[in-house]
Amino acid sequence: MRLLKRNEYGAITIESFSDGLAPPYAILSHTWGKDKDEVAFADIVDGRGKGKAGYRKIYFCDIQAQRDGLQYFWIDTCCINKDDKAELSQAIQSMFRWYQNARTCYVYLSDVRTKKRRFEETVNGPDWQAMFRSSRWFTRGWTLQELIAPCTGEEEAFRRLRREIEKLEDCVRDLRDSDPRIDKKRIEETKGGLLFGLYHWVLDNRTFQQWQYDPTSQLLWIKGDPGKGKTMLLCGIIDEIQKNIRHNMVAYFFCQATDSRINNAVAVLRGLLYMLVDQQPLLARHVQKQYEHAGKQLFEDANAWVTLRDIFRDVLHDPSLGRTCLVVDALDECIVDLPKLLDFVAKQTSASSHVKWIVSSRNWPEIEAQLERAGHKIKLSLELNADSIAIAVGAFIEKKVKILATEKQYTPELQLEVLQYLTSNANDTFLWVALVCQNLEKIPTRHVRKKLNEFPPDLNDLYERMVSQISGLEDAGTCLQVLALAAVSYRPITISELVTLAEEVQKNADDVEEIVAFCGSFLTLREGIIYFVHQSAKDFLLTKAASKIFPDGAEAVHCSIFLRSMDVISSTLHKNIYDLKAQGIANEDISIPAQDPLASVRYSCTYWADHLCDSNPDWSANNAEKPQLAATIEGFFRETYLYWIEALSLCQSVEQGIVAVTKVLQLVENDRSRVELASLINDAWRFILHHKSMIKEWPLQIYTSGILFSPRTSIIRNIFKSQAQGWDIQTHQEHSWSACMQTLEGHSNRIWDAYSGQCLWTFDLHLQQASSVAFSPDGTRLALASGHEVKIGDVYSGGCLQTFEGHSSWVPSVAFSPDGMRLASASADMTVKIWDTQSAHHLPELVRYRYRVRLVAFSPDGTRLISASDEVKIWDAYSGQCLQTLKGNSYKLDSVAFSPDGAYIVSNQGKFRLGASVVGTPSNIINLGHTHNVDRDIRLDKNWILIEGEKILWIPPEYRACTSAIRENKVAVGTWYGTVWICTIDGSVGTS
Template sequence: MAYTTSYDGSNSGFQVGQNLGHITNQFLQSEASNQACLRDLRTTDPHHDKDRIQNTNGGLLKDSYCWVLDNEGFQQWRDNQSNCLLWIRGDPGKGKTMLLCGIIDELTRTFGDTANVSFFFCQATDVRINNATAVLRGLIYSLVEKQLSLLSHLQRQYDKAGKALFEDINAWNALSRIFTDILKDPALQSTYLIIDALDECTSGLPSLLDLITRIPSAYPQIKWIVSSRNWPDIEERLDTTQTAPISLELNEASISEAVCKFIEHKVHYLAKVKKYSDETRDTICRHLLSNSQGTFLWVALVCQDLDRTSRRHALKKLEAFPPGLDALYNRMIDQVRNSEDAEPCKRILAAMSIVYRPIAFDELASLVELPDDLSGDSEALLEIIAICGSFLTVREDTIIFVHQSAKEFLFRETQNEVFTGGIEAEHHKIFSRSLLAMFKTLRRDIFQLKFPGFPIEKVIPPSPNPLTAAKYACVYWVDHLHHSGCHEKDDLTVGDRKRIGDFLEKKYLHWLEALSILGSVSQGIAAMLKLDDLLQGKSEPPALLYRVQDASRFIRYHRLAIESSPLQVYSSPLIFSPMLSLTRRCYQKERPDWVLNEPLVDKDWSPCLQTLEGHSGSVNSIAWSQDRSRLASGSKDNTVRIWDPATGQCVSTLEGHSGSVNSIAWSQDESRLASASDDKTVRIWDPATGQCASTLEGHSHWVNSIAWSQDGSRLASASFTNAVRIWDPATGQCASTLEGYSHLVNSIAWSQDRIRLASASFDNTVRIWDPATGQCVSTLEGHSDWVNFIAWSQDGSRLASASSDNTVRIWDPATGQCVSTLEGHSHWVNSIAWSQDRSRLASASGDNTVRIWDPATGQCVSTLVGHSRGVKSIAWSQDGIRLASGSVDNTVRIWDPANRQYASTLEGHSSWVNLIAWSQDGIRLASASFDNTVRIWDPATGQCALTLEGHSESVNFIAWSQDGIRLASASFDNTVRIWDPATGQCASTLEGHSESVNFIAWSQDGIRLVTGSTDNTVRIWDPVTGQCALTLEGHSDRVNSIAWSQDESRLASASDDKTVRIWDPATGQCASTLEGHSHRVNSIAWSQDGIRLASTSDDRTVRIWDPATGQCASTLEGHSNLVNSIAWSQDGIRLASASDDNTVRIWDPATGQCETTLHISSSAFLQFDKVNFNHLHSSIGTFDIGFTGIVTSTPRCSTFPQHGYGLNEDRSWITYNGVNLLWLPSDYRPTHSSLFTMSATNLAIGCSSGVVIFLALTEQSPIPGLWSMS
């Protein structure tokens, strides 16, 4: 289905140049998504690789492979269902690859469209196709390209993770699970899977071999062919009853005959092209037959050399070719040695031997030091490579080794000659050349994208590509430094220190932009971490180390912004990085000129190293792998995610649960990961493949907690059925059940020695069990509320418990005595974790913080602040260097717990902000918080001007008087306070409500103030004296909203009792009760003329009333969820309503018809502009509903463009006219729409940290060429 992108906060489109009133940007949504997935999956096209290989070898000769079709082993594999795996093995140069090319052609010809033939060619010299993950990517790509319906197995995970699904450190896990799912698909045709050169799979080969041997037994419709050298490790894993082996050495006669046919073919070609005489032809043929030793590669290399030799010198040249590959390579290196261009040849051979992927022709000159007359002369370079012709060849502008054996020969036999200074020295040369290439090539906006938020998925490289010369250097420069031997030395050289320092000072942001374009930000993060590691412990001055560490924090903190938009690196990171960040300070001149102020941010990096985003629900549980290479998280969104904690990438998503995942746990050997869910099951996963190994069923209610025994032989689970079950994970059987609780069990934990099992319950106790007998050994009592979590210290001498009574208790399990009580949290404590050495205990709380305690003294050592909602789970890494936390804010944070020196320098609330409001003149802003205070801010300086203290409970509503002279605040302490915002003094306290005050409304003249309360009443006050003038009683449930009519002769109130009441504020009498809603009424609004009143309700409707008669004039239906806010246009001809169905509807109140629907996130605020009636202000910005251009929308996009500055739907971007402009890091992102507000071009954001930040933005378009809608 075709859609047209609209101009909303999702950065769906933009226009350069004149706006002619017709804006379209059509695309086929599903097709575009499919193409993006295929494009990112593709690391190479195996069909192109096959063509390249055949062309490199002079074409595929049928006579050279047809023998295998009659081979007994091949026929046994083809015809016997039990033989699913054919293994072709032989020494280098025996023709294995061309043999497989022939088999592929035969299978394709035989089966046509009735079967899938999927294949992959490994190549050790190319990092893109020399690993197990690349093999799976290639096989899946071939299968999906043939049967597009199979793409559905990738699409859901790809939509969540993007390109990272295929590239991260544990991409193998996700891809192997996807691959297995594809093979399970009943729509999959008979399939032949072919992998060439397993010995050239240099990374992940054991996992690949396990997959190959495991699949045939499970999927008999799948048949494999693999080839490799005669390696014992491969033979050991492939030696199964299902394998049909073909040894080329044992088929010498067939191979010899095939080589003969190959020689005849090659010599016939040479004779024809070179016009050999019959005698010359026959002589060449005889020589090749007697010296080839049954090796195709030897024949191909000799014929390649003869092809470059004149006819009259052919026989003389022929005599110089010795038999055997190594002898031939020795002769070829002699040829290089004796060449006039010996030096550049050796440099090229050395570089090609150590690079991590084949080099594009255009990259060569930037990586290898060549004479000036060569570096810019492509024809001369081709001649040089031709001299190296028995080692190198050029295909599709890429330089590759003719065969892996050629590269191995160079390493084995020519180290002193080709690698004159040693291999480490060659790595150092490429490192130095890489830095030089990046200095010469990289610059700001290298692709001329212009727009700060230009989405990476829309980037199209220009031609010629200005990045070409530096592509390799951008990704691998640190790897070459690492392998240059510097990690073994006390210091870097002075030159290296200067080069790296200059790069970080002058080119770092340009490099990050390039990494974004190349899709290599994760590799960039890994490079900076590796560089940091290299500099650790060096005796040199620490200045460079500090700069590298700052640059590492910079890229990790802003990873999502840089990955999504290349040019965002010059905007958001330079505004929201700490003030003292070395990188920020170095590049201040690059910051955007459309941000007119410097919003106040922290001075230093916080202890939070990374924020991992991806879950769509609360993160309930987290767990580190033993080696700290992986971090798992379980979420309310029913999934488990496995992360690379170094780069912050989600490497796999485990799906299968149908309810919230409440607890996860790794087995001690990391071979299994268990998860417990609201769906009443426990699942055991293979984290290597992402497959669910088994599902443990038996609980009759949701499962809250799981724990492995130390030896992995038992798994315990706790459920809301008041029971603990102990499972045998090998069989999936329940071994025993521990009963005795009268309340629900929240948490369980094994002691390290497996002798004891502890459980925590809603009955406020902790119980210790003997799992062998099922008997309760002791009960620990002391908490005054639910016990949510328990944890044993490593040595088993202490047991800690976390409770809803806001405390942590440490127990001596031997005596059952409470050793200490840790107090400090202001909300439930949800989770606790001991460091491995028992020196620290961490606790996570609903107060949004993590606290680290010294368990010996009971003192809080540090408090980690950053989550915007309650923290549900924490876990120490095994080495105690990192602490991870999961939160109700849907994120995982990774902390450096050793950073105790950090203290936020920002002044603000001590708890999160729940409401902000501008004064009428836009000069001041007020904020209300759960810390019981109101703060007045000066937007010009960003500083808190005054703190208004007096409330004894959290402040839930604030309202300025029209003249801005007074500010009213309502609190859960049942009072309203009137403040003088100039002095911060409380002018009066309005007392009288018996429950919390929910709403405040000033009269226009400021003489009266009306309040609505949970005590079901409305009160009218004299704000000067603080006296209650009238109490309006009649509602039978809480009052949610109140509104004065324009002439203030009437007052309306909305209540949970499903009614609206109209009051006479002069007498306090109820003039009428408007009944009709079937659920609570949330908001009300008078039309400007006072003739109509609109109300919204949880019943999903809007009603328009005649307040004079109390009759419902019309009911507006269409919303699919509760309606929470409403607004009339000034002329009364439009009515806007916002709903939790994430839409705003514009109605014609005269007809009751919905004119249009804006698909935006729920808006707590709606207001039509008083001057331009076509402008509708919402919580995420202003929409021009009078726009006359044609803007058709996707199901998730608004039908009208945003006007000016605003927010996108998930509140992660500040936008301009709907185009993404400035990415907001999670620390500076409004947690809900009521915490973002604008006054002209001043933006205010209430942060979870308690701080309010201000952005002063230019009135002109911040993006040159972007259409304006003024």
């Protein structure tokens, strides 16, 4: 029989197998269409047929088979050569057996349509259930036999379907960081609603119509100055496109520089992908392939852009994706990785003919330069459509003035006067009109005429006047502090966070919303979160008004936020802040309380270290504030540190916490007079790194597992050891932190951030499991050994630079020379090869060993090379001459390195002086971290000690049992590393 499969290049190919020797496969049950529409055997052999209607069946069956873990599938139309009469006759006789031997059977109903339809079609047209009941497939003679033949029954099919749905829901939920549909609704409501008169002009615009109807016009760039109404224009365009059946799907994203959720390139791709997958779940397969390995970190780690870019590219080239429109508003407010986003958009507009793009931005030359490289693009300049914009602004003015006249009871004469003034001075700027009307709402009707002429026509002049107005208020100090705090915050803050961070606001906590309203020309309050009314408002405060809102400099505001954060963290946080009832409860099972005690401190917990660093603290000896600053930092780590880590875990911000401690450590290490403080922070850093995986999952285990399984000399352990009362563990536990900084979980050729433990890159070099890796001295390349070959990868792009082939067996060790010009590889084929990294040729190989070679390492000057097999040899790295042989237990050698002066070899077996004939006595061994019926029901499972069935103590991987014994209140554990530890539990542990 013949089976179909997708090869490594993405093409559908066909393979032949003898009866009884076929691999597991899926099989398709379907109805035939016209011969000219079906993909035949010859089409597959010749690589044709993608344009035929029947190719959809092949695509469907391929996707379903992949989801079920099957490489192969069978479809009669193209697996049987109908032109061969003998083969056709044999196939008919074998048909039932082929269906019976299939792992599963899929049904493709070509005459049942289930895509989303417009409302009118839903009401007037046939529903899918009626089409299903009348499908031609039910009238086929083979239908019953095909369904009952495969071994996968209905019950298993439903179980598989349920699992697939659950995995899909998890994937889509984690992909969603922000729902662009909700953002659109929020923006429209914040700006007073969407009026047809504000955007209808663009529907008849020649440039817009060219983009809409010309198949070669793929990208429309709408550009204009701040306040010209670009965002609301796009809101209107989106609404109109969604009514247009020319596009099957519409996905959009609104960038906002003041909101860290939606001001970066990764967020843009996540938002667009989320909308596409939500509308067409079949597309989720492109995300799920990688999500199943990485989970939510796929979308959040430092490698997220590269991963999402590749996934998005696959989605845009998916044959099932119909005509699609993608909209990205305010590219100028994408402040993180904008060049990457522009490059991606420019390339994709030429690559996907069925996908059209609309983007908007200010008139920035750098954006124009990037988009110029896009093919099939057109530009719509709002400045060049001034007449149309003026009409739209006029409609906006009429609406706003009518509302004012109604609410403030203007006379017809006053209403006309306000209308004329706004029309004469608006300069076609929606934002100017909105801000002036916002101010007029606060002015008594009798004073409107007098105040009206005080509003300057220029937007920046208007901002200047508003700052002056705020400065004249009785609450000026409080308002200016609020503006300063909002301007330097790293994300929009909530009302409760504002109260804790601004000292002046805390004094007037009951009036905080009124105070924010006084700043209404710059800030707006939406669902308890404070936003800037427009990016231009924040830009103005940070530049032209900086001297007024930062009289002592922005650094002073950062310092104030840091100190207030320390105060509120100290006074709010405590052990078990959510009053959880189980010590082993997982984060995924914790619900945020209705009255969240962390609500007011979430911002402080995440960003206190950033504000400390941005305050540019003066550590000089003559700085009077230095002792206070150091005392504040020390107090935090000695009194509140574990409570803060618990809060990070509950807020799912552990990685940000690691980065925060790293920043503070680097800051304090620069001050040589603060050695003790630096030691404390370094220990705190090691603590959070070492226990990161536990902290992220089980917040309350910080106080038991975190303390008990830290070194006995750990400063943090000894400060907080009273939190683990009731436990006593006797173990081989190290005296101090090991040389192993942290365990990085989840491997497959990855580069990790040494500070936060996040995955930075995953190399896609088509490798088997990597057996050895080595960085080049300059850190730009990575050598990876896999199977019989060695590949050199580019650290920055993740791409393959070179492949070295020559070994006949697997390669357990590789090492760069200090100058990076040579690479040594040790192999199980009993040879050591030295490669020229420029030419990829290997130099004359060293003398063969009698056994496999396990290790290689260069000396610091690059002149010598050490290798270990049944004996250890030192070689001249240039001539290949053996300089020295070291006898002894070399078969136990697992790691080796030269000392910095090249006089010694340091290994897990000890320190050897070069020139000696035997292995010396081990000394200064570097341990890399891999050291190795009752009153109550105490049990041990793989990861936990349980009391009365409740998880009480999480066990780190290096302490987990290969054998164990429990007697009374003691648990004895023998580990896979050959060590034993004993845990004694007193009666107070595990009781509520």
